[in-house]
Amino acid sequence: MTTTVESETERVIVPGRGGSRRGTRPRRPGLLKFGHWWWALPGVVLVIAIHYIATVFGGAFAFTNWSGLGSFDWIGFENFRRIFQDSSKLLALGNTLFLAFGSVILTNVLGLAIALGLNRGLKTRYALRVLFFMPVVLSPLAVSYIWKFIFDYNGPLNTVLRAIGLDSVARAWTGDPTWAIWTILIVIVWQQTGFSMVIYMAGLAAVPVEIEEAAAIDGASLWQRFWHVTLPAIRPAVAISTTLGLVNGLRVFDQIMALTGTGPAGATATLATEVYKQAFTLGNFGYGAALALVLTVIILVFAVIQQRVSSGREED
């Protein structure tokens, strides 16, 4: 499986270097030897219309004061100036980054730890894998409602805390300005850990036992074996798991709507919830588009950095 990962990563960076494509160059006239080029047309048109044209228009709206109805004026960077001078928008930006990086770090550490625990010799590893992966398939909205109850003032968490004499710790977790954002982080981590685990299990399965044995015979400790042997071998899995986690973490929306509704007093708002609020609840389409453009730029920047970092490692 590691080979597929590597070839995939390679393909993303340098397409066309894979060996499987050799020999498919058409010798006969015509664009393709198999299939017809126009088969790709509906797909290409749909993607350009729904992704690119819509995004370009959205980007253009970001420089207007359009309210969704009637005429609008071009106002240059006014929307962006307002975003970066508004402390509530800066808070939303900070929350977005906090949730994205917090969830990536925690899900990957926990996912890798569970994958390592399940990796060698367990008889029931497949049953355990099914259980840990289960939250991944559920709707984030439904999962968030369960956790909202757990964090409720009269919910299970506070009941347990009171039972062990920690009454002072018990609080309305999702309504607490400090802790509300942490409850969202916990829900994301709980739901996504199984996903990281599955990617790491696939990566670990491809690491030959012999290498680990050789390192063990050479006197490497458990930690040294992990840090110098196992971890370098699953680097492609790390790249995939962290990239996907980051991109998804930056657009968290459902969990916030269900758990806190961006409250208390906007303490858990993110860029994604602010876009929704401005564009669809308040009708400030131009301002909402500007927020969305900020989110888009952040996601693209991190995706490129991530790609660069993992490709740089590959070539070492």
Next chain:
Amino acid sequence: MFRYTKLTALREVLIWVLALVFLIPFYFLVATAFKSNDELFTTSPLALPDAPAWGNFTELFTAQGNSNIVQGLINSAIMTVGAIIGLVLLGSLTGYVIARSTRRWSKVVYYLFLVAIVLPSQLGTVPLYIGARAIGLTGTLWGMIVLYTGMLLPLAIFLYAGFFRSLGTEYEEAATIDGASRTQIFFRIVLPLIAPATGTVAILTGLIVWNDFFTALIFLGGSANQTLPVAMYYFIGSLVSQWNKIFAIVLVSMIPILAFYLFAQKRFIQGFAGGLKG
């Protein structure tokens, strides 16, 4: 070296304990969904109900308007199946052409799709909504199927292109010699060969459509057609701290996908682990 020792047994037991702790939220979900209104306030949130109360479930199946759960279930199922059909058809055709072409434009198109996967939907949502409203796609099931197909097409094409590339051209060469047309080759030879890829595409994209909340909330806003997550959102919005009723709907919304997952868990997990790597 990796024999099953006492230490391995201990590890196995510890991970089972961890797994059970990990799954405690499901216990709260089931225990609370079957509590009657009285029990909800008289018993501890940790306790099981004395006798399962089914009243919460009968109530939610009779809700009307934009929190109509039964209609939401049907709508979600139609949209998911419709989007999967569209994605498999367009995704496989486009992915095939990209994978089999050696010309430069196919690389450009491939990158076009790759960037579209990462591009967040928020920025395009407003213009898309205006465009979709103008041509009557909002508020209808057909419109949603077209939208979901377009939104998830880059992912489907990316997955298919990866699978087609790893599939050699020998079968196609042989079929060409036997006189099969290009259309016959694709639909009768290549597509059946790539059935596991179709399974992966269907599971990954189907799950996204089934669980989607944001797109449905916006594009179906104000219409009587709601999906399951949106109906759930509105239904729960009208209940304040009536956790037994909230959990009845949450439980009902989870059952179809959980049943499917447990039935086809291997495909699900392999789809996620293998599919995203290509």
